[in-house]
Amino acid sequence: MSGARFPDDYRVPRFVFLAAVIACLARAQSTSNPAPAIVASANTFLGTLDQAQRSKVLFDFNDAAQRVRWSNLPTTMVPRAGLKMGDLNDAQKKAAMVLLAAALSKRGYDKVQEIMGGDEQLKIASGGRGGMFGRDLFYISILGKPSATDPWMLQFGGHHLALNVTMVGRDGILTPSLTAAQPAKYTVEGRTIRPLGAENDKAFALINALDEGQRKQAILTYKVADLVLGPGQDGKTIQPEGLKASAMNASQQAMLLDLIGEWAGIVSESSAAARMADIKSKIAETWFAWSGPTTNGMPAYYRIQGPTLVIEYAPQPLGGDPTMHIHTIYRDPTNDYGKRSAAR
Amino acid sequence: MKRLAAGVILAICLARTAGAHRTDEYLQATLLEVTQHGVDVQIDLTPGVAVLPVLMTVIDQNDDGLISEKEQRAYADRVVSDLELFIDGKKTPLTLTERRFPSVEQMRVGLGVIRLKMQAMRVGHELRFENRHLPQVSVYLVNCLAARGDELTIGRQERDTAQRSIRFEYSFGKDAAAPSGVPWFPWEKFVLAGIAILLAGRMVFVRIRA
Numbered sequence: 001m002s003g004a005r006f007p008d009d010y011r012v013p014r015f016v017f018l019a020a021v022i023a024c025l026a027r028a029q030s031t032s033n034p035a036p037a038i039v040a041s042a043n044t045f046l047g048t049l050d051q052a053q054r055s056k057v058l059f060d061f062n063d064a065a066q067r068v069r070w071s072n073l074p075t076t077m078v079p080r081a082g083l084k085m086g087d088l089n090d091a092q093k094k095a096a097m098v099l100l101a102a103a104l105s106k107r108g109y110d111k112v113q114e115i116m117g118g119d120e121q122l123k124i125a126s127g128g129r130g131g132m133f134g135r136d137l138f139y140i141s142i143l144g145k146p147s148a149t150d151p152w153m154l155q156f157g158g159h160h161l162a163l164n165v166t167m168v169g170r171d172g173i174l175t176p177s178l179t180a181a182q183p184a185k186y187t188v189e190g191r192t193i194r195p196l197g198a199e200n201d202k203a204f205a206l207i208n209a210l211d212e213g214q215r216k217q218a219i220l221t222y223k224v225a226d227l228v229l230g231p232g233q234d235g236k237t238i239q240p241e242g243l244k245a246s247a248m249n250a251s252q253q254a255m256l257l258d259l260i261g262e263w264a265g266i267v268s269e270s271s272a273a274a275r276m277a278d279i280k281s282k283i284a285e286t287w288f289a290w291s292g293p294t295t296n297g298m299p300a301y302y303r304i305q306g307p308t309l310v311i312e313y314a315p316q317p318l319g320g321d322p323t324m325h326i327h328t329i330y331r332d333p334t335n336d337y338g339k340r341s342a343a344r
Numbered sequence: 345m346k347r348l349a350a351g352v353i354l355a356i357c358l359a360r361t362a363g364a365h366r367t368d369e370y371l372q373a374t375l376l377e378v379t380q381h382g383v384d385v386q387i388d389l390t391p392g393v394a395v396l397p398v399l400m401t402v403i404d405q406n407d408d409g410l411i412s413e414k415e416q417r418a419y420a421d422r423v424v425s426d427l428e429l430f431i432d433g434k435k436t437p438l439t440l441t442e443r444r445f446p447s448v449e450q451m452r453v454g455l456g457v458i459r460l461k462m463q464a465m466r467v468g469h470e471l472r473f474e475n476r477h478l479p480q481v482s483v484y485l486v487n488c489l490a491a492r493g494d495e496l497t498i499g500r501q502e503r504d505t506a507q508r509s510i511r512f513e514y515s516f517g518k519d520a521a522a523p524s525g526v527p528w529f530p531w532e533k534f535v536l537a538g539i540a541i542l543l544a545g546r547m548v549f550v551r552i553r554a
Contacts, residue, residue, distance in 0.1 A: 222503040225483035237490040
């Protein structure tokens with residue numbers, strides 16, 4: 001899906017196109033502060049909606065129930081609130097996607113498209129029965145009033161995806177968010193798509209870059225069947241285990257940071273840069289733990305945990321081949337939903 | 345009845361389409377929180393759709409397809425009795441403080457999570473926990489929560505391969521300097537005593553030689 005940001009069979013309405021151009025120009029003018037472009041995109045999206053839709057998509061910034069209304073499960077099983085993509089017309093759908101693209105980096109947006117594409121594959125594979133899968137079953141919601149200064153939040157998600165982007169001024173805080181993939185590998189028009197392929201390959205590269213002593217520390221002696229801090233486990237931190245990055249050499253630390261970037265880099269580039277700088281400053285206090293075989297292509301769980309970071313990657317047994325069904329979680333136990341940033 | 349039938353159809357659909365969650369396993373995820381007052385235990389029990397009939401034979405004693413208050417209590421008590429907690433080697437009773445059961449319909453589609461919370465009031469320095477509940481159909485997670493402040497230090501955690509059991513050492517406050525293998529053995533006093541014995545021995549030896 002990389003590079004194909006919008007389906008070819010839609011014509012982009014002029015005002016949405018203009019809004020996108022303005023957003024891009026604003027972003028180009030000030031790459032260090034993406035907030036004005038994101039706010040402009042949000043307002044453009046809201047402008048495409050009628051009153052009834054606006055009342056469905058908008059929530060109070062402090063709506064605690066809506067904030068935690070996300071899951072890895074299909075939306076038919078765990079109902080989401082907000083506006084369903086399938087209930088939007090083409091112009092509204094495109095405006096929603098322009099907003100998402102503004103709030104995310106290009107690779108983050110591509111990843112989202114690929115995860116949604118995977119769900120579309122499940123829909124095709126199930127013959128469209130049950131109505132549990134597909135691009136139309138993803139939801140968008142906005143908590144608070146889009147603002148370049150005051151905190152607000154953009155949520156986008158559905159089956160195997162939950163993005164919680166809290167905007168606090170120029171900062172976009174992505175935690176907690178869930179990315180997942182099933183199938184983790186599929187083909188579209190002859191191209192192989194692996195939504196979480198880099199998360200897999202970079203982790204295997206890292207575990208194999210460790211020496212025997214380091215690997216002994218990193219590899220847990222027990223199986224990990226699922227995410228420990230998945231949906232519904234907000235505010236919890238478990239005791240870290242594995243290999244501390246202070247025991248890694250500079251090259252291994254760089255590989256670890258590159259791997260972390262697969263999650264931290266989903267959000268807009270300037271926010272990702274700030275987040276990565278914070279994570280890098282705490283890298284010596286960050287742990288890498290692994291459970292499972294170390295040969296790429298086999299199912300393995302891993303966890304990266306630092307003072308402001310929790311990442312888990314967990315292959316799922318359901319569906320037969322665990323490498324084809326992955327769940328991941330990305331958290332900052334000190335700043336989930338941007339609470340610390342918003343309180344400043 | 346219609347809801348039940350819909351749940352069964354959905355469960356079949358899920359199993360066929362390799363949907364979103366586990367089907368043939370009973371996930372038992374335990375979080376342990378060590379405090380200055382004791383140990384809090386939370387266990388989330390998630391039956392896969394294919395495991396539910398097995399689980400219902402355990403829970404639904406009168407076989408009416410429902411989980412009554414009495415059956416909830418009995419099942420929670422059974423889970424608690426299948427858990428073992430040892431503090432400093434002493435078996436420590438767990439008291440059930442909270443139980444939350446989903447509807448049977450939720451469990452039939454693999455969405456139901458039974459949550460039990462327990463408490464043990466004993467404080468100590470070494471914890472061992474084991475979960476022996478329904479091992480034939482279960483997968484386990486067991487983890488220790490990190491302290492909210494810096495006052496708690498937890499030593500190396502040891503688990504069995506299946507995560508049915510965990511053991512670790514811990515300490516609070518000024519004792520919280522990284523628990524080691526035997527962190528509360530008075531090494532400093534032992535070393536000082538050793539040096540004193542050696543010196544005394546040498547003095548005796550020197551006197552005898554003199």
